[in-house]
Amino acid sequence: MTRALSSRSAACLWVPAWPLHCETLRRPELVGTPHALLAPEDGRRLWHLSREARRDGAKTKMTVSQAIGLCPALALLEPDPVFYDEQFAHLLRRLINVSPVIEPAELGRVYVGVDGLERLYGGPEEQLAVIVEAGGREGGKTDDYRLGYATGKFPAWVAATRARPGEALVVPKGDEAEFLATQPIAVLPLERDDLDRLRQLGLNTLGQLVALPEEALTAQLGNPGRAAWRLAAGQVLDPVVGKPAPEPIMQGLSYPAPVADSGMLAHTMSVLIEHALRNPRRTGWRVVSARVRAALEQGGSWMIDTVLKDPSADRERIAAPLRAKLEMTPPTGAVERIVVEFTDFVRGTDELQLFARDAAAAARAGRVGALRSAAREMVARMRRTMLYRIVEVQPWSRLPERRYALIAYEP
Amino acid sequence: MVPPAGTTVRADRLRAVNVPQPVNVVCDENGMPVAIGEEREKGRKGVREIMEVWVVHDEWWRPPGLNRRYVEVLMEGGSHLVLFEDLNTRTWFVQQP
Numbered sequence: 295m296t297r298a299l300s301s302r303s304a305a306c307l308w309v310p311a312w313p314l315h316c317e318t319l320r321r322p323e324l325v326g327t328p329h330a331l332l333a334p335e336d337g338r339r340l341w342h343l344s345r346e347a348r349r350d351g352a353k354t355k356m357t358v359s360q361a362i363g364l365c366p367a368l369a370l371l372e373p374d375p376v377f378y379d380e381q382f383a384h385l386l387r388r389l390i391n392v393s394p395v396i397e398p399a400e401l402g403r404v405y406v407g408v409d410g411l412e413r414l415y416g417g418p419e420e421q422l423a424v425i426v427e428a429g430g431r432e433g434g435k436t437d438d439y440r441l442g443y444a445t446g447k448f449p450a451w452v453a454a455t456r457a458r459p460g461e462a463l464v465v466p467k468g469d470e471a472e473f474l475a476t477q478p479i480a481v482l483p484l485e486r487d488d489l490d491r492l493r494q495l496g497l498n499t500l501g502q503l504v505a506l507p508e509e510a511l512t513a514q515l516g517n518p519g520r521a522a523w524r525l526a527a528g529q530v531l532d533p534v535v536g537k538p539a540p541e542p543i544m545q546g547l548s549y550p551a552p553v554a555d556s557g558m559l560a561h562t563m564s565v566l567i568e569h570a571l572r573n574p575r576r577t578g579w580r581v582v583s584a585r586v587r588a589a590l591e592q593g594g595s596w597m598i599d600t601v602l603k604d605p606s607a608d609r610e611r612i613a614a615p616l617r618a619k620l621e622m623t624p625p626t627g628a629v630e631r632i633v634v635e636f637t638d639f640v641r642g643t644d645e646l647q648l649f650a651r652d653a654a655a656a657a658r659a660g661r662v663g664a665l666r667s668a669a670r671e672m673v674a675r676m677r678r679t680m681l682y683r684i685v686e687v688q689p690w691s692r693l694p695e696r697r698y699a700l701i702a703y704e705p
Numbered sequence: 706m707v708p709p710a711g712t713t714v715r716a717d718r719l720r721a722v723n724v725p726q727p728v729n730v731v732c733d734e735n736g737m738p739v740a741i742g743e744e745r746e747k748g749r750k751g752v753r754e755i756m757e758v759w760v761v762h763d764e765w766w767r768p769p770g771l772n773r774r775y776v777e778v779l780m781e782g783g784s785h786l787v788l789f790e791d792l793n794t795r796t797w798f799v800q801q802p
Contacts, residue, residue, distance in 0.1 A: 358719075362719060370719070682720070684722065685719070687719065692761050692763060693761065693763060693771070693773075694723045694800055694801060695721050695722070695723050695724050695725060695800070696721075697723070698722045698723065699719040699720060699721055699722060700719070700720040700721075700722055701719055701720070
């Protein structure tokens with residue numbers, strides 16, 4: 295059993311609207327323009343909006359037609375959840391170089407355990423600067439980052455929500471309760487109805503909430519109320535819990551008779567990758583590097599390896615570069631035993647795991663990949679995108695041409 | 706500031722679908738379509754039956770407004786078409802309903 299790493303001091307790095315942040319990294323020309331992402335589950339409604347779009351009056355969950363009415367220059371973007379996952383996996387991978395204690399909470403929000411970092415980097419401000427630097431490498435846009443630093447995850451998260459864009463808020467050790475007392479109750483992990491109920495009772499800040507006995511809140515809201523009171527009082531200072539990367543995962547096969555056919559070897563490799571991905575130790579992690587080694591008939595050995603640009607839990611994505619290497623440098627003799635090894639991993643979020651574990655989602659990711667490459671080829675040949683998606687604009691309109699519209703589809 | 710709606714259309718902007726297409730329509734004395742297409746074209750087709758007629762007045766707040774007379778017709782050969790006459794310009798269009 296591997297022991298979990300933990301840290302009481304926490305830095306929370308939060309990028310609100312992570313998907314939008316990823317889109318502006320991919321398409322810098324969007325910066326400063328009104329743009330919005332369509333909701334993945336309902337392409338007629340908006341999901342995340344840029345500041346410029348909000349300024350023009352567009353809001354989350356608004357229909358496309360309403361938003362276009364308010365902001366005619368609004369650029370609409372198709373959501374690309376797999377890309378957002380990949381970008382977050384990259385961020386986690388960079389942060390692990392700062393601290394081994396990394397705990398992703400959701401896409402765009404990650405806790406970094408900072409116990410012991412003062413000897414390496416200096417005080418909290420210096421540590422946060424290192425975190426931003428690590429997170430923002432590879433052309434990252436750091437103005438979107440908000441950072442909180444405190445003892446315990448909850449105060450660090452609240453501090454991040456109170457920080458200005460691109461800035462950090464440090465809560466000195468021992469001041470957690472005092473800091474939390476002035477914060478609005480919206481920061482508590484309670485249902486919206488419960489929060490509304492508390493507001494109706496005249497409770498707007500955590501300080502007002504804590505002034506009540508713990509039992510009073512428990513009587514009103516049950517166990518969530520008790521948990522919320524303790525968080526608000528600063529009694530619960532959850533540590534950041536990191537998970538050590540798993541030991542290499544290996545999956546091997548001995549052939550009954552030595553095999554020299556590269557097609558057979560490629561197929562075996564693919565099957566072994568599939569089996570290795572199903573290993574329970576892999577759950578929660580994406581594969582960064584993999585290698586294939588083989589024992590040859592004459593007694594020699596053969597090995598190929600790959601480092602994935604985009605950490606993945608998808609068989610095809612891992613197998614493709616290995617297959618290419620197999621074609622380029624095939625074994626020098628017949629293979630008696632072949633072993634696939636995953637040697638390096640990066641932590642995934644629960645959201646990311648939806649893609650990693652769910653076969654349908656993995657298939658979807660594969661389809662999107664194929665579609666993306668076809669779309670790229672089309673743009674290269676036709677000089678413009680030829681793929682469009684139909685969205686409802688005014689489905690109730692008596693004028694047929696007002697009911698639907700096309701937006702450029704960029705898979 | 707809301708940018709003017711007349712800015713250059715970008716690839717990621719909305720594009721209307723089912724835009725009305727102008728069409729040459731021959732009408733009878735009551736203004737009802739009897740044939741569709743250019744006279745010189747061999748493809749000119751006759752209207753077998755008028756199925757339905759309806760009128761749409763919209764955007765009256767933006768003179769001259771939008772005034773259309775829609776006519777659903779059954780063509781010789783059995784196909785259905787929806788035509789409309791723009792009552793402001795007296796021109797005909799074909800459009801999917």
